[in-house]
Amino acid sequence: xxxxxxxxxxxxxxxxxxxxxxxxxxxxxxxxxxxxxxxxxxxxxxxxxxxxxxxxxxxxxxxxxxxxxxxxxxxxxxxxxxxxxxxxxxxxxxxxxxxxxxxxxxxxxxxxxxxxxxxxxxxxxxxxxxxxxxxxxxxxxxxxxxxxxxxxxxxxxxxxxxxxxxxxxxxxxxxxxxxxxxxxxxxxxxxxxxxxxxxxxxxxxxxxxxxxxxxxxxxxxxxxxxxxxxxxxxxxxxxxxxxxxxxxxxxxxxxxxxxxxxxxxxxxxxxxxxxxxxxxxxxxxxxxxxxxxxxxxxxxxxxxxxxxxxxxxxxxxxxxxxxxxxxxxxxxxxxxxxxxxxxxxxxxxxxxxxxxxxxxxxxxxxxxxxxxxxxxxxxxxxxxxxxxxxxxxxxxxxxxx
Numbered sequence: 432x433x434x435x436x437x438x439x440x441x442x443x444x445x446x447x448x449x450x451x452x453x454x455x456x457x458x459x460x461x462x463x464x465x466x467x468x469x470x471x472x473x474x475x476x477x478x479x480x481x482x483x484x485x486x487x488x489x490x491x492x493x494x495x496x497x498x499x500x501x502x503x504x505x506x507x508x509x510x511x512x513x514x515x516x517x518x519x520x521x522x523x524x525x526x527x528x529x530x531x532x533x534x535x536x537x538x539x540x541x542x543x544x545x546x547x548x549x550x551x552x553x554x555x556x557x558x559x560x561x562x563x564x565x566x567x568x569x570x571x572x573x574x575x576x577x578x579x580x581x582x583x584x585x586x587x588x589x590x591x592x593x594x595x596x597x598x599x600x601x602x603x604x605x606x607x608x609x610x611x612x613x614x615x616x617x618x619x620x621x622x623x624x625x626x627x628x629x630x631x632x633x634x635x636x637x638x639x640x641x642x643x644x645x646x647x648x649x650x651x652x653x654x655x656x657x658x659x660x661x662x663x664x665x666x667x668x669x670x671x672x673x674x675x676x677x678x679x680x681x682x683x684x685x686x687x688x689x690x691x692x693x694x695x696x697x698x699x700x701x702x703x704x705x706x707x708x709x710x711x712x713x714x715x716x717x718x719x720x721x722x723x724x725x726x727x728x729x730x731x732x733x734x735x736x737x738x739x740x741x742x743x744x745x746x747x748x749x750x751x752x753x754x755x756x757x758x759x760x761x762x763x764x765x766x767x768x769x770x771x772x773x774x775x776x777x778x779x780x781x782x783x784x785x786x787x788x789x790x791x792x793x794x795x796x797x798x799x800x801x802x803x804x805x806x807x808x809x810x811x812x813x814x815x816x817x818x819x820x821x822x823x824x825x826x827x828x829x830x831x832x
Contacts, residue, residue, distance in 0.1 A: 438563055440609055441547050445567040447601040448508060451515055451594035452538065453575020453692065454582075457685040459531075460670040462587045466524040470671050474795030476531050477667045481787030483535025488784055489637060492542030492777020496621045496770065500547040501611040503540060508605060510537030512598035519591025539784070542777030549764045549772040550612035558712060558761030559704035565757045566700030572692030580685025617770055637778050648775060650824040651763050652782050654817050658720065658755065659783040661813030663790025665727060665748075668798045668806040675803045677735060691749040698753035707758065713825055715758040717818065722751025724814035731804030731811075 463473045495503040514534035521527040545564060552560035582590040641649035673679035673687070706715060726748035733740040760779070767775040794806035 438548065438551065438560060441544060441551075441612075442563050442567050444504065444508075444601060444605050444609055445544055445564060446570055447597060447604065448511065448538075449568055449571025450575045450578070451511070451597045451601075453572045453688065454579035454590050454594045455515070455518060455534075455575075456579075457576045457670070457688050458579050458583055458587060458590055458681055460674075460684075461583075461681040462521075463524065463527065465587070466527065468524055470668075470799055471792075471795045472524070473671065474667045474791035476528065477663070477791040478788050479528055480531045480535040481663070481784045481791070483532055484539040484784035485781050485788060487536050487539035488542050488781035489774065489777040491540050492546060492773040492775075492780070494773075495543040495546055495613070495777075496773040497618060497624075498622075499611045499613050499618055500543050500550065500773070501605075501609055503543045504547070504609065505602065505605055507537045507540035507543070508598055508602045512595050512602065514538075515591055515595035515598055519588045519595060521587075521591075535784075539780070542780040543773055545760060545764070545776045545780070546773035547612045549767075549769075549776065550614075554765045556704070557764050558707040558757055561757040561760040561764070562699040562703030562707075564699075564760075565703070565753060566696050569692045569695030569697070569699055569753070572688050573696060574692075576685035576688030576692065580682040580689075583681045583685070621770055637774070638782065647824070648763055648766050650820065651759065651766070652779050654820050654825070655759060655763075655779055656782040656786050657813055657820065658723075658817040659786030660790040660793075661727075661786075661810040661817070662723070662752065663787040664794035664797070664806045664810035664813070665730075667787075667791025668794040671795075671798055672803045672806070676733065677738075677741070687745060690745055694746055694749035695753045698750060699757055703754070703757050706754070707761070712758040712762045713821070715754045716762070716825070717821055719751040719753070719755030719758065720814050720818050720821070722747050722754070724751075724811045724818070726751060727807045727811035727814065731807040 459476055460473050463476055468476075491503050491507060511534065514530055514537055517530035517533060518527070521530050545561065548560040548564055549557060578593070579590045582593060638649065638652060641652070669687075670679075670684050673684060679687075703715075710718075726744045729740050730744035730748070733744065760776070763779050764772060764776060790810075794809065797805040797809050
C-alpha cells in the first residue's frame with residue numbers, strides 16, 4: 432500500500448506522533464509535583480529527556496543516512512509507544528524519570544524526519560517543506576495539550592495510555608503508508624563510511640569538525656544551541672511561573688500550549704512559504720528572534736491584574752519561534768550535502784537538545800533564586816545573543832549563496 436514519498440504522508444506521521452508528545456508536556460510538571468518533587472527536580476525531568484535527545488539525535492540521523500529514513504522512524508515510533516506506556520503506570524518519581532529517559536531516546540527522531548523532507552524537496556522549496564514539518568508540530572500542540580488537559584481530571588494514567596495508543600496507531604499507519612525517501616545509491620555510499628554507533632563525544636567532535644573545515648553550518652548550529660537554550664528556560668519553568676503568579680492548573684496550562692500550537696500551525700503551514708520567497712531566510716530568522724526576545728520581556732511583567740500581557744506575549748512569542756525554526760532548518764539543510772542531510776540535521780537537533788538540557792536547569796535555578804520572571808529575562812538575554820551571532824556570522828551574501 433506504500434506509494435511514492437510525499438510531504439503529506441510524513442506530515443501525518445509527524446502530526447500523529449506529536450499529538451501524544453503534546454498531551455504529555457503540560458501534564459509533566461504537575462505529575463512530578465504529585466510525587467512531591469521540588470521545582471528544580473521538575474526541571475530535571477526535562478533535562479534527562481533532552482540529554483537523551485542530545486545523545487541520540489545524531490545517532491538516529493546518521494543511522495537513517497546508512498539504512499534509510501523509514502526503518503529509523505518505525506523503530507523510534509515503536510519505542511515511543513513503550514515510553515508513553517511506562518509514563519502512564521509510573522508509581523514513583525524514579526519511575527517517571529526512567530519513562531522520560533526512554534522517551535528521550537526514541538523521540539530523538541526529528542533529524543531523520545527532517546532528512547526525509549530534505550530528500551523529497553528541492554533547495555528552493557525546502558523552507559516550505561520544513562514549515563510543513565513545523566505545522567505538524569503546531570497542529571500536534573493544538574490537539575495534544577487540549578486533549579491532555581481535558582483528560583487530566585481522570586488522573587495521569589489515562590493521558591499516558593491514550594498517548595501510547597496513538598503511537599501504536601502511528602506505527603501501523605507508517606508501516607503501511609510511509610515509503611522510503613532516500614535513494615539506494617546514497618545509502619550504499621554512506622554504508623562505506625565509518626560509523627560510531629553511539630559515542631558521547633560524537634556530537635561534539637562532529638560539531639568541531641565543522642569549525643575545522645570552516646563550514647558556515649558551524650555557526651548556524653551554534654545559534655540554534657543558544658536560541659533553544661533560551662527557549663528551554665521559558666518552556667521548562669513557565670508552568671511553575673504560571674502556578675506561582677496566576678495559580679494556573681494543568682488544564683489551563685494545556686490551553687496555553689494549544690494557543691501556541693494554533694499560531695505555529697498557521698505560520699508554518701500557511702505563511703512561511705510566501706514569507707521565505709518574499710524576504711528570505713535571514714530576514715525571517717532575525718525577525719523571529721526579535722519577536723521572541725521582546726515577548727519574553729512582556730511575559731515577565733504579567734500579573735493577575737494584567738492578563739492581557741500573557742495573551743499578547745504568548746501569541747507574539749509563538750509567532751517569532753514559528754518564523755525562526757523552519758527558516759533556520761531550511762538554511763542548514765540547503766547548505767548541507769545530500770549524503771549528509773540526516774547527520775547534519777540530526778546534529779542540529781542534538782545541539783537543540785543540548786540547549787534543552789542547559790535551559791531548564793539554569794531556568795530552574797533562576798526561578799528558585801529570584802523573582803518568578805527571572806528565567807524569562809535570562810531567556811530574553813540569550814535571544815539577544817542569538818541576534819548578535821546572526822549579525823556577525825550570517826551575512827546576506829552567505830545566505831544567498
